[in-house]
Amino acid sequence: xxxxxxxxxxxxxxxxxxxxxxxxxxxxxxxxxxxxxxxxxxxxxxxxxxxxxxxxxxxxxxxxxxxxxxxxxxxxxxxxxxxxxxxxxxxxxxxxxxxxxxxxxxxxxxxxxxxxxxxxxxxxxxxxxxxxxxxxxxxxxxxxxxxxxxxxxxxxxxxxxxxxxxxxxxxxxxxxxxxxxxxxxxxxxxxxxxxxxxxxxxxxxxxxxxxxxxxxxxxxxxxxxxxxxxxxxxxxxxxxxxxxxxxxxxxxxxxxxxxxxxxxxxxxxxxxxxxxxxxxxxxxxxxxxxxxxxxxxxxxxxxxxxxxxxxxxxxxxxxxxxxxxxxxxxxxxxxxxx
Amino acid sequence: xxxxxxxxxxxxxxxxxxxxxxxxxxxxxxxxxxxxxxxxxxxxxxxxxxxxxxxxxxxxxxxxxxxxxxxxxxxxxxxxxxxxxxxxxxxxxxxxxxxxxxxxxxxxxxxxxxxxxxxxxxxxxxxxxxxxxxxxxxxxxxxxxxxxxxxxxxxxxxxxxxxxxxxxxxxxxxxxxxxxxxxxxxxxxxxxxxxxxxxxxxxxxxxxxxxxxxxxxxxxxxxxxxxxxxxxxxxxxxxxxxxxxxxxxxxxxxxxxxxxxxxxxxxxxxxxxxxxxxx
Numbered sequence: 262x263x264x265x266x267x268x269x270x271x272x273x274x275x276x277x278x279x280x281x282x283x284x285x286x287x288x289x290x291x292x293x294x295x296x297x298x299x300x301x302x303x304x305x306x307x308x309x310x311x312x313x314x315x316x317x318x319x320x321x322x323x324x325x326x327x328x329x330x331x332x333x334x335x336x337x338x339x340x341x342x343x344x345x346x347x348x349x350x351x352x353x354x355x356x357x358x359x360x361x362x363x364x365x366x367x368x369x370x371x372x373x374x375x376x377x378x379x380x381x382x383x384x385x386x387x388x389x390x391x392x393x394x395x396x397x398x399x400x401x402x403x404x405x406x407x408x409x410x411x412x413x414x415x416x417x418x419x420x421x422x423x424x425x426x427x428x429x430x431x432x433x434x435x436x437x438x439x440x441x442x443x444x445x446x447x448x449x450x451x452x453x454x455x456x457x458x459x460x461x462x463x464x465x466x467x468x469x470x471x472x473x474x475x476x477x478x479x480x481x482x483x484x485x486x487x488x489x490x491x492x493x494x495x496x497x498x499x500x501x502x503x504x505x506x507x508x509x510x511x512x513x514x515x516x517x518x519x520x521x522x523x524x525x526x527x528x529x530x531x532x533x534x535x536x537x538x539x540x541x542x543x544x545x546x547x548x549x550x551x552x553x554x555x556x557x558x559x560x561x562x563x564x565x566x567x568x569x570x571x572x573x574x575x576x577x578x579x580x581x582x583x584x585x586x587x588x589x590x591x592x593x594x595x596x597x598x599x
Numbered sequence: 600x601x602x603x604x605x606x607x608x609x610x611x612x613x614x615x616x617x618x619x620x621x622x623x624x625x626x627x628x629x630x631x632x633x634x635x636x637x638x639x640x641x642x643x644x645x646x647x648x649x650x651x652x653x654x655x656x657x658x659x660x661x662x663x664x665x666x667x668x669x670x671x672x673x674x675x676x677x678x679x680x681x682x683x684x685x686x687x688x689x690x691x692x693x694x695x696x697x698x699x700x701x702x703x704x705x706x707x708x709x710x711x712x713x714x715x716x717x718x719x720x721x722x723x724x725x726x727x728x729x730x731x732x733x734x735x736x737x738x739x740x741x742x743x744x745x746x747x748x749x750x751x752x753x754x755x756x757x758x759x760x761x762x763x764x765x766x767x768x769x770x771x772x773x774x775x776x777x778x779x780x781x782x783x784x785x786x787x788x789x790x791x792x793x794x795x796x797x798x799x800x801x802x803x804x805x806x807x808x809x810x811x812x813x814x815x816x817x818x819x820x821x822x823x824x825x826x827x828x829x830x831x832x833x834x835x836x837x838x839x840x841x842x843x844x845x846x847x848x849x850x851x852x853x854x855x856x857x858x859x860x861x862x863x864x865x866x867x868x869x870x871x872x873x874x875x876x877x878x
Contacts, residue, residue: 313722314877331874335728336610343726349719353628365620366612366727402723 262325264289264410264441265310269319272305279305280465282319287443292436294456294473295445302465303445307414310443311343324410339367342403346415348395352388356381356398363402372405378431379424392419400428404435411435412443417451429454453477481541483562489533489555499550501542508535533557611728621729621737625711626744633745636703637752640695644753645760647691651683652766669824683766684845688776692841696780698816700749701787701835704742705808708791711738712873713804716795721878731873735792739866742788750777772845779851782858783839787812789865796873835861 265287272279280302287293297303308314310323312334321328326337350359360372360383376383379397381390387398396419403411417425432442432455446452452459453473461469481503497505533555540547540561551559612620712735715721724734754773761768791808798804819834831837838854 308722308878311722311726313725315875331730335730337728338726339611339728341726343722345719345722347719349715349721349723351628351720354624358624358627362620362624363723363727365623366617366724366729368611399723403726 262322263287265293265321265323265412265443267306267319267321270306270309270316270321271318272302272309272314273317278302278465280309280462283462283465283467284319285460285467285470287441288458289441290436290439291457292432292442292444292455294452294459295443295462296447296449296452296459297445297462297468298447301462303447303462304414305465306462307345307412307443307445310412311341312338323412339406340408340410342406342408342411344399344403344411344413344416346418347392348399348402350387350395350398353386355386356383356390356394359387359398360401360405364405368406370405370407372401375401375404378427393421393424396420397424400431408440410441410443414445415447416444417446417448425451477563479541480563481539483537483560484540484547485535485537485558485560486551486554486556487533487535487558489557491532492534492536492554497536497538497550499540499542499546501540501546503539503541505536505538508537614730614733617727617729617733618737618740621724621734622740625738625741629707629741629744630748633748636700636745637749640700640749641753641756643695644687644691644757647687648683648757648761648766648768649764651686652764654686682846684768684772685842687768688842688845692776692780692845693816696784696841697836697839698812700745700780701784701816702809702812704746704784705787705791705794705812706805707745708739708742708788709795709798709804709808710791710802711741712792712795712869713799713801716799716878717801725878732870735796735866735870735873739788739792742785742791746781746784746788750780753777769845769848772848775850776841776844779839779844779855780841782855782862783835786835786858786862786865789862789869793865793869793872796869796876 263286267283267285270283271281273281283302283306295303295306305314309316309328310321312328312331315329323334324337324340326333328334354362360369363369364372379400381394381398381401387395390398396416400416403413417428420428429451432444436442436455442455444452444456456473458470458472459476460467461471481501484502486497492507494507496507611617715724721734725731754777758768758770758773787808790811791805794807794811795804798807815834816836819831819836822828822831823837835858838851838858840849840851840854843849843851
């Protein structure tokens with residue numbers, strides 16, 4: 262029995278589609294990233310898994326309980342944590358009272374420990390809480406009964422970077438304890454940090470299902486080389502190098518006198534060229550090629566996942582996730598704000 | 600960890616334990632308003648007990664009433680104005696209970712359901728291993744707080760006040776009126792819960808109930824003196840007649856039982872809708 266199994270799950274709101282024919286399996290002990298831009302159907306899926314709404318067609322099981330069976334799902338929820346991006350609380354009561362209330366409903370075996378890491382001001386009314394404090398309270402509520410499965414819908418949206426980091430390392434520690442996570446997000450950095458596998462939804466359909474490692478491997482490396490001398494634009498047309506750009510005083514091929522120009526300006530820093538590209542080939546040919554230049558600086562990093570995901574989000578190439586078709590300038594295209 | 604393991608094998612709290620937890624939480628938050636209501640209605644009632652004997656002793660109220668159209672007299676509940684009890688039933692209990700408190704309880708029941716539906720509080724709650732039925736039951740039962748507090752405080756204050764003023768009201772009569780008002784008020788609470796489930800939209804659900812309470816009272820009062828009295832039979836206020844108790848000493852236990860049955864039926868309907876709906 263897998264913690265979560267979606268089997269042709271479909272939810273429509275009248276004529277508006279929520280999700281269409283989603284099938285996937287979340288394995289025990291993994292952090293499954295459920296990715297997609299806003300409006301892709303992530304929240305719809307999660308609300309159906311929690312039993313807040315029933316599927317139009319198809320179904321899903323959560324810890325073996327069919328989501329269409331309210332009684333079975335209710336019992337299963339004893340072992341499920343739920344962490345939404347904007348949790349709804351009664352504004353007039355204190356965090357402590359809410360903790361007691363929800364503890365009575367789901368059991369409380371570790372709120373004290375959790376409160377050492379996530380520490381909202383418990384004695385103040387929740388209505389006075391900042392968004393970060395509300396989210397920390399929600400985290401404590403989601404984990405206080407030590408559930409084996411936690412379903413999270415953009416859980417870090419309200420947290421500042423420091424708290425996000427704290428939360429993500431908490432998730433990693435929980436996974437090490439054998440817990441399973443269903444983690445919806447559109448923030449690729451956090452997905453990269455904690456997820457084992459990802460399912461990518463686009464327009465309510467599953468566009469891809471991938472190992473994060475495979476994805477990273479396939480996305481190649483971002484290479485940036487600073488070279489002392491000007492080079493020609495096609496100098497790095499290697500196998501496996503994509504989107505090569507050459508900046509910084511490089512002459513047009515065959516342009517006479519270009520070499521004097523930077524020298525005349527008197528700046529040695531501008532005399533060379535900076536080449537950047539995405540590289541999916543083996544290291545050896547690249548390193549041999551680099552030996553032919555006077556390399557001032559070299560960085561080789563993992564390519565931003567944004568570039569990989571954008572291929573799934575982009576209509577035209579969604580069906581052909583080929584290596585490193587990275588198109589650059591993608592960082593702001595992933596749905597941006599919450 | 601053992602306790603947790605036990606909770607898990609049982610799949611969360613029992614329905615009774617879950618209902619109790621919801622009730623406690625909701626009831627706590629109703630306490631303050633309930634006490635304020637009890638104080639306000641007690642003061643309003645004392646005013647009646649204090650000035651009404653003078654009006655009745657003045658004697659000319661009968662003449663005034665005779666000059667008014669019968670429908671107005673029925674609407675204002677003046678048909679038994681010749682006594683302190685008559686005026687108290689006709690005015691204080693009509694406006695304080697049949698319209699006022701019924702409206703408050705109905706509105707509270709409606710918004711207690713519709714507000715959490717609107718702002719994701721219900722999701723936070725239902726993420727726990729609790730059934731929707733338990734949440735609805737606990738929410739409804741919390742309406743007992745204003746109903747119980749007001750009906751416990753006001754008759755005692757009125758009796759003590761009337762004694763102090765030298766014209767004691769019937770203790771049994773007061774107790775009976777307030778006891779019989781409980782199923783009446785709970786009926787409106789149930790209608791409120793149903794409205795919250797069906798209408799859903801925050802205060803709109805509450806306003807629907809306020810309109811129903813006022814409309815039901817109006818229809819029942821006006822039709823009671825016409826040949827269309829049967830129309831008013833659908834109004835809960837037909838089953839709760841303070842004047843009959845205080846003036847004639849007649850206890851409509853069958854009416855109270857009818858209201859209790861209606862309350863349960865309305866709650867079951869609300870439950871059926873709530874169990875199936877998408878949040």
